[in-house]
Amino acid sequence: MKKKNYLAIYFIIIAVILVIIMFILPDDFFLKKYDNLDIPSIPNNETIKKEFLDYEEQKDNLVNNNYNFEYNILDSMSDKTYEYKCQGTKEGTKYSGACTGAESITFTEETINSSFKINPTYLDLNNIFNLINNVEPELTSETESREYLYNVKIEDLDTEIIIYTDLYDINKIEISNGYMVYVLKYTRMS
Numbered sequence: 351m352k353k354k355n356y357l358a359i360y361f362i363i364i365a366v367i368l369v370i371i372m373f374i375l376p377d378d379f380f381l382k383k384y385d386n387l388d389i390p391s392i393p394n395n396e397t398i399k400k401e402f403l404d405y406e407e408q409k410d411n412l413v414n415n416n417y418n419f420e421y422n423i424l425d426s427m428s429d430k431t432y433e434y435k436c437q438g439t440k441e442g443t444k445y446s447g448a449c450t451g452a453e454s455i456t457f458t459e460e461t462i463n464s465s466f467k468i469n470p471t472y473l474d475l476n477n478i479f480n481l482i483n484n485v486e487p488e489l490t491s492e493t494e495s496r497e498y499l500y501n502v503k504i505e506d507l508d509t510e511i512i513i514y515t516d517l518y519d520i521n522k523i524e525i526s527n528g529y530m531v532y533v534l535k536y537t538r539m540s
Contacts, residue, residue, distance in 0.1 A: 400494060403518045412520045412536060413475050416441045421449070422533040425468040427505065432468050439539065472504075472525055472532050482511055504530075 403411075421436040434455075438447020448456045449466075457465035462473070471477050487498040500511040509527040513520055525532040 400517055402496060402515070405496075405498070405515070408515055408518070408520050409475075409479055413479070416539040418537045418539055419445075419447065420535040421447075421473065422531075423451075423468065424531045426529045427469065428467075430467075432466075434466070434468075441539070472530070473534065478511065478523060478525070482513075487513075 416439070418439050419437070421434065423432070423434040423436070425432045432452065434449040434451040436447050436449035438445060438457075444459055446456070446458045448454070453467075455465045462470050481502050481504070482500040485500045485502055487500050490497040490499070494517055496515045498513040498515075500513075502509050502511060504525075504527060507527040507529065509525065509530075512524045514522040514524075519536070519538055521536055523532075523534040523536075525534075
């Protein structure tokens with residue numbers, strides 16, 4: 351019995367406090383501590399426009415700067431299907447990485463051609479940019495990202511190359527056709 355009385359009193363006290371907060375106290379009571387806060391304002395007709403770094407400059411930055419990479423590769427261009435998941439870094443002209451898949455491999459700029467059982471040509475940024483050099487892309491642009499879709503031929507197969515950018519960097523390249531899917535992700539090293 352005492353337990354029920356305590357619960358009833360507790361419920362009544364909470365209900366009274368809730369009624370006071372919601373209906374009796376003015377809103378200013380809760381906002382007083384923010385009165386001296388200086389909040390910058392933006393005029394109604396002025397918007398902040400974010401500018402993309404020039405696309406050609408983004409390409410040059412990716413080719414010439416240091417970055418971390420992650421590759422997800424599924425390749426059936428030969429008589430077998432190969433799948434690799436790779437991670438690595440590029441610093442200057444040197445790069446190295448390690449892959450897992452059907453077999454684990456490591457590679458550097460000197461051993462990449464002999465390490466993979468696939469043609470590593472489509473991992474080379476200069477080769478990718480040469481493939482799309484004279485092709486007009488289909489551009490999809492958002493507030494802070496862009497997507498360039500190129501339709502090219504690789505070994506007589508219709509192939510899509512999609513390059514994704516943010517405001518400053520190219521961060522992903524996808525190459526896909528009926529026999530291969532390459533997802534190449536890049537993050538700038540700080």
